[in-house]
Amino acid sequence: MRDEELTNPAVxxxxxxxxxxxxxxxxxxxAPSAELTDDGHLQPLKEWADREIFQAHGHLDVEREDSNGLELVGLFHSDQWDMKTMWRFRVIDGRIHRLDVAAL
Structure with a gap:
């Protein structure tokens, strides 16, 4: 699925x-107070994103979206990982307030 096809603008x-x-x-x-969990464990969003995405060249190849565009399933690739994952977003007023990431 191409990024442009994702239905939720924040996602x-x-x-x-x-x-x-x-x-x-x-x-x-x-949102400034956004929360993130990784396999059910609360993580500091900025530290996690820097480590898992930006320093490790991480990206998600989305296979499908569910729950009105708030849940993505796809392959996460980085310098450290190659795995199927689920990303579940909670969006309020156009900003992400929670992201739950889990390996499948």
Whole structure:
């Protein structure tokens, strides 16, 4: 699935920012108090994103979206990982307030 086909604008902005390695655009999609979990464990969003995405050249090849565009399934590739993952977003007023990432 192409990034441009993702139906939720905030989710699309995150996936596009990952693809373009655009840290500023990535974080702009999130509310200041946004939470992130990785396999059920609460993580600091900025530290996690820097480590798992920006320093490791991470990106998500989306296979499908569900839940009105708020849940993505796809292959996450980085210098460290190649795995199938699920990304679930909670979006309020156009900003991401929670992201849950899990290996499948």
């Amino acid at each position: 699309r902005a995150v996936i596009t920012a990952m693809r373009d390695c655009n840290r500023e655009a990535f974080f702009a999609a999130f």
